[in-house]
Amino acid sequence: NAGVTQTPKFRILKIGQSMTLQCTQDMNHNYMYWYRQDPGMGLKLIYYSVGAGITDKGEVPNGYNVSRSTTEDFPLRLELAAPSQTSVYFCASIGQDELNEQFFGPGTRLTVL
Amino acid sequence: GQNIDQPTEMTATEGAIVQINCTYQTSGFNGLFWYQQHAGEAPTFLSYNVLDGLEEKGRFSSFLSRSKGYSYLLLKELQMKDSASYLCAVNSNSGYALNFGKGTSLLVTP
DSSP: OOOEEEEOSEEEEOTTOOEEEEEEESSOOSEEEEEEEOTTOOEEEEEEEEETTEEEEOSOOTTEEEOOSSSSBOOEEESSOOGGGOEEEEEEEEOTTOTTOOEEOOOEEEEEO | OOEEEOOSEEEEETTOOEEEEEEEEOSOOSOEEEEEEOTTSOOEEEEEEOSSEEEEETTEEEEEETTTTEEEEEEOSOOGGGOEEEEEEEEOSSTTOEEEOOOEEEEEEO
8 A cells, every 4th residue: 555645755835825735545544634733833734634525624624625525526616826835745644444544645745925 | 721731841861761751731631641742743642641640662762640730750760862852741621632731842962
């Protein structure tokens, strides 16, 4: 299994541009999450999904959108990039039978200038 | 609300023992997690506690007291590679998402 994969690894955006951060897992996990981590801070939940077709807001959803059309994929969309969205973004997943461990992707480092 | 507190920084000597504390006040509780995160990398899972008591896994142990809203991570026989950030996180009721503390940056010195 590849686990949780994220693309791209790095990206620089200009203010107002849009982009999609990709996240895919091949473990057939129902639960998937997007977190952001600012320097010296813990991770904050942006959006999560408990299964295909179901998404919900986390602590810091403003400026982001998600979709979950398949079990494997959980893309995160930034429509109008702002400097405040400069951060490292982590995608994670857990399975119904493995609720005691979240598997994290390698992260996407995004800079908005 | 959710409030998870842990020290910002700690320093310890190679070969020693260090204890990293975490206190939490959350609206839901499905377990407490410790993650290790090296600079520029993703968090990696260390331990999970859902019942009171001590869980031991090699050089790492984690303790939980639900009544006190308190946990600690104990690292024994410290190695230089243990220099990293240690994140305390509580599993909330929101689709099993994690609420993270800000992390404790541990520096292991020779």
